[in-house]
Amino acid sequence: xxxxxxxxxxxxxxxxxxxxxxxxxxxDFQCPLDPDELAGLACEEGIEARLxxxxxxxxxxxxxxxxxxxxxxxxxxxxxxxxxxxxxxxYVPEVAELLEAFDFLPRWRLDxxxxxxxxxGGSVGPHVDQYDVFLLQGSGQRRWQLGGKIADDAxxxxxxxxxxxxxxxxxxxxxxxxxxxxMLYLPPGWAHHGVSQSDDCLTLSVGFRAPSADEAITSxxxxxxxxxxxxRRYSDAGMPPAADPAEIDDDAVERMRKLILxxxxxxxxxxxxxxxxxxxxxYVDQLVPSEQTTDPNEVVAALQEGEVLLRSPGSRFAWxxxxxxxxxxxxxGDGAECPPPLARALAxxxxxxxKLLENEGTAELLAALLDAGSLNWDGEPDE
Numbered sequence: 001x002x003x004x005x006x007x008x009x010x011x012x013x014x015x016x017x018x019x020x021x022x023x024x025x026x027x028d029f030q031c032p033l034d035p036d037e038l039a040g041l042a043c044e045e046g047i048e049a050r051l052x053x054x055x056x057x058x059x060x061x062x063x064x065x066x067x068x069x070x071x072x073x074x075x076x077x078x079x080x081x082x083x084x085x086x087x088x089x090x091y092v093p094e095v096a097e098l099l100e101a102f103d104f105l106p107r108w109r110l111d112x113x114x115x116x117x118x119x120x121g122g123s124v125g126p127h128v129d130q131y132d133v134f135l136l137q138g139s140g141q142r143r144w145q146l147g148g149k150i151a152d153d154a155x156x157x158x159x160x161x162x163x164x165x166x167x168x169x170x171x172x173x174x175x176x177x178x179x180x181x182x183m184l185y186l187p188p189g190w191a192h193h194g195v196s197q198s199d200d201c202l203t204l205s206v207g208f209r210a211p212s213a214d215e216a217i218t219s220x221x222x223x224x225x226x227x228x229x230x231x232r233r234y235s236d237a238g239m240p241p242a243a244d245p246a247e248i249d250d251d252a253v254e255r256m257r258k259l260i261l262x263x264x265x266x267x268x269x270x271x272x273x274x275x276x277x278x279x280x281x282x283y284v285d286q287l288v289p290s291e292q293t294t295d296p297n298e299v300v301a302a303l304q305e306g307e308v309l310l311r312s313p314g315s316r317f318a319w320x321x322x323x324x325x326x327x328x329x330x331x332x333g334d335g336a337e338c339p340p341p342l343a344r345a346l347a348x349x350x351x352x353x354x355k356l357l358e359n360e361g362t363a364e365l366l367a368a369l370l371d372a373g374s375l376n377w378d379g380e381p382d383e
Contacts, residue, residue, distance in 0.1 A: 001022070001025045001026065001101050001183075002020075002022060002025070003020065003021075003022040003023070003025065005020075007104035010104075011104070014185060014187070015132070015187070016132060016187045016188065017187060018187065019146060019174070019184065019185060019186050019187065019190060020184070020185040021176055021182075021183075021184050022182065022183045022184070022185070023182050024181055024182065025136065025181060025182060025183035026101075026136065026181040026183070027181055028181065029136075029137075029138070029180050029181035030180075031138035031139045031180070031202050031204075032092055032094035032095045032097075032098075032138075033088070033092055033094070033095065033115070034139075034200075034202075035117045035200050035202065037092075038083065038085055038088070038115055038117050038202070039068075039073055039083065039117070041085050041088065041091060041092075042066045042067065042068050042083055042085050043066070043067050043068050043069055043070075044067055045067050046283075046285070046286070047066065047067065047085065047086075047087075047091065048066070048085070048086040048087065048283075049065070049066030049067065049068065049083065049084065049085045049086070050063055050064065050065055050066070050083075050084045051063070051064040051065075051066070051068065051072065051081065051082070051083055051084075052081060052082045052083075052084065052122075052123075052124050052162065053076070053080070053081045054080040054081065054121070054122075054123070054125075055077075055080055059159075059160075060160070061125060061157070061160045061161075061162050061164060062160075063160070063161040063162060078119060078120075079119050079120045079121040079122065080119075080120075080121040080122060081118065081119065081122050082116055082117070082118040082122040082123060082124055082196075083116065083117045083118070084114060084115075084116045084124070085114065085115050085116075086112060086114050086282075087112040087113070087114070087282055087283065087314065088112075088113050088114065088115045088204075089112055089113040089313075090112065090282075090283070090286060090313045090314040091313065093313075095113055095115070095204070096113075096313070098113065098136075098204070098206070099113070099206070100349070102134070102206060103349075105208070106318075107317075107318070107347075108275075108278045108279060108316065108318040108330075109208045109209060109210070109278075110206070110207075110208060110209070111131065111207040111208055111209040111282065112207060112282055113204055113205065113206050113207075114204075114205040114207060115138070115202060115203070115204050115205070116202070116203050116205065117200070117201065117202055118142075118196035118201045118203075119196060119199055119200075119201070120196055120197065120198060120199065120201075121195060121196060122195070122196040122201065123193065123194055123195040123196065124162060124164075124194075125157075125162060125164035125165075125193065126145075126147065126164060126165045126168035126191060126192070126193035127162065127163050127164055127165060127191070127192070127193075128150045128154065128163070128165065128189055128190065128191050128192075129186070129188065129189075129190075129207075130188050130189065130210070130212070131188055131207055131208050131209065131210050132185070132186070132187055132188060132207070132208040132210075133185075133186050133205050133206065133207050133208070134183055134184070134185050134186075134205070134206040135178075135183060135184045135185075135186065135194070135203055135204075135205055136181075136182075136183045136203070136204040136205075136206065137178040137179060137180050137181065137182045137183070137202075137203055137204075138180060138202035138203060138204050139180050139200055139201065139202045140180075140196065140197070140198040140199065140200050140201030140202060141177050141178065141179060141196070141197040141198045141201060142177070142178050142194050142195065142196055142197060142201050142203055143175070143176070143177045143178075143194065143195050143197050144175075144176055144177075144178060144184055144192060144193070144194045145168075145170045145174060145175045145192065145193045145194075146170065146171055146174035146175075146186075146190060146191065146192050147165070147168050147169055147170060147171060147174075147190075147191030147192065147193070148169075148171045148174075148190070148191060149189055149190055149191075150165070150189055150190070150191045152189075154166075154167075154191075155167065165191060168191060168193060170193075177197060188210070209278070211277065211278075216277075219273070219277055220264070220270065220273050221264070223269070223272075223273040223276070224263060224264070224266070224269060224273075227269075228263070232259075232263070233259075234255065234256055234259055235255070235259075236251075236252065236255055239251065271320055271328075272328065272335060275318055275319075275320055275328060275330035275335055276330055276333050276334065276335055277333070278316075278318060278330070279316040279317060279318050279330040279331060279332055279333055280316070280332065280333040281314050281315060281316055281332050281333065282314060283314060286313070286314040287312060287314065287315065287332060287372065287373035287374065288312075288373045289371060289372055289373045290370055290371045290372075290373065293367075293371060294367040294368075294370045294371050295367065296363035296364050296366070296367045297363070299363050299366045299367050299370070300357060300363045302377070303353060303354040303356065303357060304354055304357070306353075306354070307353075307377060307378070308351055308352060308353050308377075308378045309352035309353075309366065309370075309375045309376070309377060309378065310352065310375065310376055310377070310378045311352070311374070311375060312373055312374055312375060312376050315331065315332055315373075315374045315375075316330075316331070316332055317329070317330065317331050317332075317346055317347040317374075318330045318347050319340075319343035319344055319346070319347040320343075321340050321343075322337070324340075325339065325340075326338075326339070326340070327339065327340040327342075327343040327344075328343065329342070329343040329346055329347060329365070330347075331346070331347075331369060331372070331374045332372065332373075332374050334372070336365055336368065338359065338361055338362075338365055339359045339360060339361070341358075341359055342356065342359035342361070342362055342365070346365075346369075352366075352375070
């Protein structure tokens with residue numbers, strides 16, 4: 001899938017460093033859904049969808065948000081528009097299966113698979129994303145042009161609901177037409193412009209999440225703040241008399257700095273926060289909590305009778321070892337301690353069946369995950 005590169009070579013030479021064009025990454029690729037099915041998803045309540053019209057009635061690069069209806073698609077011209085549907089892997093199992101090809105990357109780094117449809121000329125303009133993305137051509141042809149690494153302060157067009165670059169210059173040689181099964185990897189901050197060359201052009205975008213520094217600092221500070229006692233405050237015991245009572249001197253600033261850094265510098269708490277924030281679901285309302293509390297004994301009985309649990313579409317799992325005997329299972333922004341084998345099994349791709357019961361505390365943890373909506377039964381358990 002990586003054009004003859006090993007996973008280690010790709011991660012060393014390309015990941016977050018430079019683009020890679022991979023011809024035939026998925027040989028004989030058949031897109032898991034067709035344009036009509038994608039349009040059908042865009043008409044459903046609760047599914048994030050956008051329509052980008054380069055020459056809209058309200059002006060250039062007009063953006064509309066779903067859900068849409070048949071009248072929306074009936075009025076569209078024959079070219080120069082794009083439909084984008086987020087998180088299609090949450091709704092179409094065959095699309096979710098594509099993520100298995102990217103198992104050389106941490107699963108908790110994955111965001112979602114967005115699919116775009118465009119007739120000839122359709123695009124979203126030259127732009128920059130601040131995350132890694134694999135662009136897999138599903139059907140038809142799309143021309144991709146790259147403009148190199150772009151500075152954070154690059155000018156964008158004003159007055160539109162898209163971050164389109166005001167200036168875009170194609171670098172020599174970075175101009176390709178992708179066929180079905182071809183794939184282009186782009187690191188963050190790389191200018192790119194994709195234009196449909198044919199009818200029924202479908203492109204699958206496998207995106208990865210990466211919190212920004214401002215998001216991470218704010219989130220971690222909030223997480224710690226919920227646990228700190230109100231008695232932990234700025235202190236200046238033993239300070240000398242103030243030379244100027246209106247001055248904030250260097251010693252005062254240093255005392256404040258030490259308080260903040262000592263509070264933040266807690267690797268154990270950082271790991272617990274990080275696991276929770278990286279497993280937060282993309283759409284919280286997609287998880288459906290159980291209306292009734294699940295009895296752990298019923299979970300045991302169902303598993304022993306051959307029932308199997310499934311990870312809910314859109315749920316995110318990860319785990320971290322605490323020591324040889326305990327680990328934290330992170331699930332949809334929450335964390336729970338359990339034996340490492342159980343955490344590894346629940347966060348991995350293994351079937352969730354009666355073998356899980358070999359670990360202590362399994363029934364109670366599974367019941368809690370069912371109550372939260374992170375797990376569900378593959379069919380109802382037998383009465």
